[in-house]
Amino acid sequence: MVEEEDLEALGEQLYSWIYPKHKETAGKLTGMLLELPGSVLSQMLQDEAMLTAAVEKSLRALQQSQQAGEMTCKDEDDLSVSSDSLGEQLFELVDVYNTGNSQKVTGMLLEQHKDRVLNLLSDPKLLEEQVNLALKTLKKQNMEETDISDLSDADDTEKLGEKLFSLVEEMDPLRANDITGMLLEMDPAALQQVLSDHSMLEVAVQKAQAALDA
Structure with missing residues (x-):
């Protein structure tokens, strides 16, 4: 510095x-x-x-x-x-x-x-x-792509959930649990795509927030 x-x-x-x-x-x-x-x-x-x-x-x-x-x-x-x-x-x-x-x-x-x-x-x-x-x-996307490549089992919900929660928490810390739960209901392949594309994740989180607000 x-x-x-x-x-x-x-x-x-x-x-x-x-x-x-x-x-x-x-x-x-x-x-x-x-x-x-x-x-x-x-x-x-x-x-x-x-x-x-x-x-x-x-x-x-x-x-x-x-x-x-x-x-x-x-x-x-x-x-x-x-x-x-x-x-x-x-x-x-x-x-x-x-x-x-x-x-x-x-x-x-x-x-x-x-x-x-x-x-x-x-x-x-x-x-x-x-x-x-x-x-x-x-940088985050590069890290995520590396991590996602290890998640070959589509049913590995726990790892996906942890990764998803850490990202969602940055956007909406107060409702991270609820939003993560909603997103985990997505198809595993779609969920992995969301995890590797920050803009798609933002859209998914916004939709979940709108559903919660409603």
């Missing part, structure tokens, strides 16, 4: 390097790069090619977010941005974080409503939160 003083020192070094080349956007570019992990920033400052590439990525992302910001000011019915175009812009922004899963994270973020995606393009802080959330989901 980078200390605040270290981060400030890194910021000053970045700014002094960026300013001569990009006077008008030096502050914003520095701020965007400071969202990266401290270890990555230190490495960049020692590798000019790496730093140049990161600055160029951030500059493109900044220009695209400004364009997206201008677009949101237009009539909202006129949001004719194609998914491909949004995907390309979003990928450029996500790729700055060097997650190693830029393609997957971008795909997950693009599943949201178009207005929400446009917000991500123009709000770096919101984008960072969503990228981190997507990475956590990916």
Whole structure:
């Protein structure tokens, strides 16, 4: 974890390097790069090619977010941005974080409503939160896929129940028992599919919550 003083020192070094080349956007570019992990920033400052590439990525992302910001000011019915175009812009922004899963994270973020995606393009802080959330989901899915592969017996309800409960508890701790019980009534094959797909699980939990509320 980078200390605040270290981060400030890194910021000053970045700014002094960026300013001569990009006077008008030096502050914003520095701020965007400071969202990266401290270890990555230190490495960049020692590798000019790496730093140049990161600055160029951030500059493109900044220009695209400004364009997206201008677009949101237009009539909202006129949001004719194609998914491909949004995907390309979003990928450029996500790729700055060097997650190693830029393609997957971008795909997950693009599943949201178009207005929400446009917000991500123009709000770096919101984008960072969503990228981190997507990475956590990916990590969890990878763990689940590994676990699910061991559950070859469809009647292994106990293991499925434990796994399901731990996931449901994160979404609705107060009613986790009830919701888990309802979901365990599903066909075992469908249940395993739900366990390996976080978005399907969320939908299933929401349906169970609606049934409980009713």
